[in-house]
Amino acid sequence: MTQNDVIIRLQNVSKAFGGKQVLDNISLDIKKGEFVTLLGPSGCGKTTTLRLISGFTTPDSGTVYMDGKDISGIPPYKRPLNTVFQRYALFPHLDVYDNIAFGLKLAKVPEKEIEQRVRKVLKMVSMTDYEDRDVESLSGGQQQRVAIARALVNQPKVLLLDEPLSALDHKMRQDMQIELKEMHQKLGITFIYVTHDQEEALTLSDTIVVMNEGKIQQIGTPADIYNEPVNSFVADFIGESNILNGTMIEDRKVNFIGHDFPCVDEGFGTNNPVDVVIRPEDIYIMSHTENAQFTGKVTSCIFKGVHYEMLVDTDSGYELMIQDYNAFEPGSEVGMIIKPVDIQVMRKERLCNTLEGVMTDDSHVEFLDGEFECGAKAGLEGGDPVTVEIAFDAVELLDHQEEGQIAGEVHSILYKGDHYHLIILTESGGYLYVDTQDIWDKGDLVGITIKPSDIKLSKRNDN
């Protein structure tokens, strides 16, 4: 890729609001004419990224480039790009024509030309004859079209769209997706689109940027992101998937759900723990068990319009989701096969909780703003900085916050076939990763305790 192809470049951009890191050292190149989608759950930093590009937010550190020029300090009204706002933000005191002509009038475009351009853009969004209408009398879909027209009429180099379809109903949203895609192809300008809807992102984009917790998780084409997610977050967020703990026995051989499977992945070492992703439609299910790689019993079967979605308990006690065009009755014994190419192996982001702490005396350690008993450890005394390691399944969660040594909130939940992997946001703002059999809901407030014997300490050298 040559330098000239890049229209927007974010370089090592960070941003914090009120002490909370919203963007953490993000770098991103957006090519001319691309349809790029920033995708992630709410609070992942996607809207902040868009606002950095439009200029409503300035980065704490790092640089925003447009056409190779640093635009970090340039106010929004001087940037040659336009935004379609989430709730349209059409001016209620102006009619459709004046809303669309707003930018052109400011730019002192001759009246004749304004009229031509407004009519042309109204035709493009199929809103001819609506010039004199009061914007508040329009339906959501029509307001959406006017908002797009108001941005496009200025012929921006880049069009920014901030969840533009989120206020529309399902049918309308699908129609607008097709129209947006057509507009993008016809105009050839760069679209940067923000959404939390993975389906929308897969439908529209040339490139998807998956974000979470202020970091870019993966950049790729929709097919790349779907077929080869780089970590369990991306796999879980995009589409349905079975995410399982596995062990890479050797190159091209992985063990999970108690069986060895041939796969196509190499370079993960030997006997290393990994995450394995299997899409529900990639598991072949059959009524006979000979020649099957593993067997199981169907526990539920739901018709989903085109396919059936089944839950199967495997012979080794894991639960898998399987999609197939044929229905298998609950209770029936089935055999299953997974093709090597359909097994997606990912490096684990972490194997246990690793935290920084300080010894308060020779048998207590403080971390995540809580003090924990850890038993006397040789060579450690009060004031020593330490690295604390706690296994995922050693963290106990309690129903009441006050019962725990520290308190937290369930931040996200991932089902791993035979247990749940939770991320707990503690009151100190730090994260704890927990494996549990118990069922929790997102947002549950929990107390947290850890047995002294499960806290592993090693002395940390600060220098």
Next chain:
Amino acid sequence: MTIKRSSWSIPYLIFLLIFVVLPLVLIAIYAFQDGEGGFTFENIARFFTDQDSLSTFALSLEVAIENTAICLLLGYPAAYILARKDLNRSAVTVILFILPMWINALMRTLATAELFNVMGVTLGKGTLLFGMAYDYLPFMIYPIYNTLNKMDKSYSEAAEDLGATPGQVFRKVTLPLSMPGITSGIMMVFMPTVSTFAISEFLTNNKIKLFGTIIQENINSSMWNYGAALALIMLVIIGITTLFNDEDEAGKAEGGLI
């Protein structure tokens, strides 16, 4: 026996009849009666032929317009600053601006008059306008602040996104969108200033007489019929100014006070 829901409003209807409709009817009757109780247009005609009454009326309008203008010029920037989250982070400042409304206007006016006496300022039109602006400023600030505060920030962002400088954003978007608050504020300041008499009495030592003052003087000296006629005329004039506001009825409710 069940009471129909619609009958809940009966006590309020009775209240309205006794304390609003009846007095209005009485004013109208008195205004068109002579001393002996006979029907006459004399009282109305007297106002339009009496040079003193007419000039007092003109002065009242002038003072009311001036006061409204002063309140708007002082109040809009104050409301704007209060509503901007980046300029004003505390709700306390808003309360401080509204706080004088908690104290009786008469007491504030008396205190202001005393203050001028102590400072040795000659009472006159200047002190009158000062007192009025002091009394009525919160009534201008609050509805404008309310409108600005509720205004979706994305409007000004959209304008800036389309190339408007901060000055243009204000002129083309913020100001037009705050018009409901402005009209509401103007009504709340203009109407009571036209009919005020206490402020002019205390802050000018009765040197300047306003329309409210002569109504009060007529009623006090038992000239009920002429007083009623003057009150009726004022009512009609205020009624006319409300008509200007009619098209903004929806906005007025939104920007309304208290």
